[in-house]
Amino acid sequence: AQSVTQPDIHITVSEGASLELRCNYSYGATPYLFWYVQSPGQGLQLLLKYFSGDTLVQGIKGFEAEFKRSQSSFNLRKPSVHWSDAAEYFCAVGITTTSGTYKYIFGTGTRLKVLA
Amino acid sequence: KAGVTQTPRYLIKTRGQQVTLSCSPISGHRSVSWYQQTPGQGLQFLFEYFSETQRNKGNFPGRFSGRQFSNSRSEMNVSTLELGDSALYLCASSLFGLAGGPTLQETQYFGPGTRLLVL
Numbered sequence: 001a002q003s004v005t006q007p008d009i010h011i012t013v014s015e016g017a018s019l020e021l022r023c024n025y026s027y028g029a030t031p032y033l034f035w036y037v038q039s040p041g042q043g044l045q046l047l048l049k050y051f052s053g054d055t056l057v058q059g060i061k062g063f064e065a066e067f068k069r070s071q072s073s074f075n076l077r078k079p080s081v082h083w084s085d086a087a088e089y090f091c092a093v094g095i096t097t098t099s100g101t102y103k104y105i106f107g108t109g110t111r112l113k114v115l116a
Numbered sequence: 117k118a119g120v121t122q123t124p125r126y127l128i129k130t131r132g133q134q135v136t137l138s139c140s141p142i143s144g145h146r147s148v149s150w151y152q153q154t155p156g157q158g159l160q161f162l163f164e165y166f167s168e169t170q171r172n173k174g175n176f177p178g179r180f181s182g183r184q185f186s187n188s189r190s191e192m193n194v195s196t197l198e199l200g201d202s203a204l205y206l207c208a209s210s211l212f213g214l215a216g217g218p219t220l221q222e223t224q225y226f227g228p229g230t231r232l233l234v235l
Contacts, residue, residue, distance in 0.1 A: 036226075043120065043206055043226030044159075090159065101172050104224075106151075108158035 002027045002095050006107035013081050014115045021076040021110050023091030032094035033074040034104070035065055039087045047089075050074065061085070086114045118143065120209050120227035128233045134195040137230045141188050141209030147171075148190040149224065150182060153204040162205075165190050166212070197234045204229045 005024045013019055025031060032051050036044040048059025055067040065076045074091060091107040121140045129135050141148050149172075150162040164172035165184035182192045188209075194201055208224040 041228065043228045044208075045226070046223055049223075092159075103161055103172060103174070104159075105161075106159035108156060 002093070002105055004091055004093055004105050004107040006089075006091055006110050008110045009108070010111050010113065012113040012115060015083050016080050019076075019078045019081045019085070019112070021089050021091075021112070023074045023076065023107060025072050025074065025091075025093045025105075027072075027093060027095050029095075030069065033065070033067060034092040034094070035059065035063070035074070035076045036090045036092060036106075037061075037087050038090065038109075044090060047076070081112075081114055083114045083116060086112055088112070120207060120225050122205075122207055122227040122230050124230060125228065126231050126233075128235065129197050130235050131197055131199060133197050134193065135197060135232060137192045137194075137205055137207075137232075139190045139192070139207035139209075139227060141190070141207075142225055145209040145211055145225075146188055147210045147212060148184060148188065149208045149210075150190070150192050151206045151208065152176075153206055153229070154202075159206065162192065194232075199234050202232060202234045204231050 003026045007022055034049045035047040037047050038044045047063050048057050048065055050057045050067050057065050063078050065074055067074050088109045088111045090109045092104050094104050096102050123138045147166045149164040151159045153159045161174035162176055163170055163182055168184045179195045184190045206226050206229045208226045210224045
């Protein structure tokens with residue numbers, strides 16, 4: 001079955017440190033890949049997305065993600081974390097179902113805490 | 117341009133009751149999708165409406181239903197509420213929705229959600 005795994009439920013980093021959030025997916029073909037961020041009391045905001053082409057994708061707020069087909073991964077990175085990055089991050093894949101429709105599958109999220 | 121709005125933001129109901137949630141998409145967007153978000157389960161897709169027609173449906177019981185109006189506003193209804201229905205319900209709007217897959221120009225914009233507590 002198709003699935004998205006975010007193995008880290010919580011991550012704590014110091015302000016200014018680098019960040020990598022992991023995302024792995026299970027799907028028979030190459031899916032469309034997304035990262036969203038959710039701040040408390042807010043909806044989800046799209047950080048970046050991958051459809052095809054260059055496997056390193058740049059997003060908003062200084063985030064980037066790299067698609068690695070061989071590892072079925074789409075990890076999110078940021079070189080220097082700011083306190084305002086504290087939030088919950090969701091990886092999602094867009095897949096075509098056996099019935100021909102299209103849907104998103106979301107991971108369970110990684111909650112990021114930033115220490116001053 | 118105003119974002120996606122959802123009303124009410126918070127709701128407390130008791131088991132057995134029914135509830136209706138509302139979502140107003142971004143102006144010009146014709147697709148509205150609904151998701152249920154619970155701790156540990158992440159976001160689960162409920163259904164998608166496009167031009168007043170349900171075009172896509174997730175694996176939820178028939179107690180969950182929805183509709184879309186001609187102005188693209190959408191409502192979601194949950195009947196015979198259960199404790200397990202307590203969740204954050206998010207709606208997302210986009211121009212054309214999920215038909216044929218996404219494009220670089222097609223993005224889902226999420227509302228702030230309605231937090232439902234069932235006692």
